[in-house]
Amino acid sequence: MMMKWRVWFTVLISLGAITASLYPVNAQYPSFSSEAKQSSAKEETPELPSLPEALPDAYRPDGSGIVGGTPDVGTLIGIGHLRPRRLNFFGTVDSFDDQEDSTAGLLNAGWLKTMRLPIYESPGGRHWGWIANGWLIPNGYEPLAIGKDVSFLMLHTYNSLYSFPVLEIRLDGWFRFQYSSAGTAWAHTSQLKLGELELIVESWQDRFLDVGWIYFRNDQVRHALRTRPGVEQILMSWIGNDSFIEPIEFRGDWMRVRVTQPVNGCEFLPNTTTTEGWMRWRNAEQGAWIWYPTKGC
Secondary structure, three states: OOHHHHHHHHHHHHHHHOOOOOOOOOOOOOOHHHHHHOOOOOOOOOOOOOOOOOOOOOOOEEEEEOEEOOOOOOOOOOOEEEEEEOOOOOOOOOOOOOOOOOOOHHHHHHHHHOOEEEOOOOOOOEEEEEOOOOOOEEOOOOEEEOOOEEEEEEEEEEEEEEEOOOOEEEOOOOEEEEEEOOOEEEEEEEHOOOOOOOOEEEEHHHHHHHHHEEEEEEEEEEEEEEEEOOOOOOEEEEEEEOOOEEEEEEEEEEEEEEEEEEEEEOOOEEEEEEEEEEEEEEEEEEEEEEEEOOOOO
């Protein structure tokens, strides 16, 4: 028992070494185009250590071993999220294939069982270990079963999917994501195809547009709807927590939206009005102010 605790203490110290402080989220907001993310500088993939033949019975990638879910007002969600590129393994979203898929076990956080991604202490820095096939594998230590030996922090981003918040991304392909409440790690976009499912870093702008309905996480504060992007532009109206907000396009920190109010959730109340304008959806200090209902209307 004493030896086990010594190993855990050493691993926790090592986890601390990979943890970058959560400074204001990516104030520069570099380009998020797919071309920029797929850097021409391919990182050399480190050797994957031997993996246990099977996951332990107590492995729960979509149960108590995953913390997080819907972000509250103070949660920094970064600039996007890390998820499987192909989502045809759950039927609540559009299928990318016409073929039948029997991989229901990949729902929620189950896709971690197919994930293989080397993680690093810093961009181009020391290789720290792997997240592979349901295990967190620090270099020089025994694999830790996700959900049994270690908890992961993820966001509920689709009705049947959890994914990792990406805190920043660089034009050379390096990105930093949060995988636990205690730590963040760096990875490279050239190494997102190593597992059975290819991974992708999706921007929140793309996700919000795809969902089609967003809300402010702090529903106690009203927000301005203006004629054009910019706090100096003409104020059209105020957006309260009884509004149905549909994103149309993004321009930096501003988003053009269609606002219908008053509503009760998805239900439009009598005498509603609809207005189009621009509202601010993020700042450099707090990141995104908004979120969305994963189940839709």
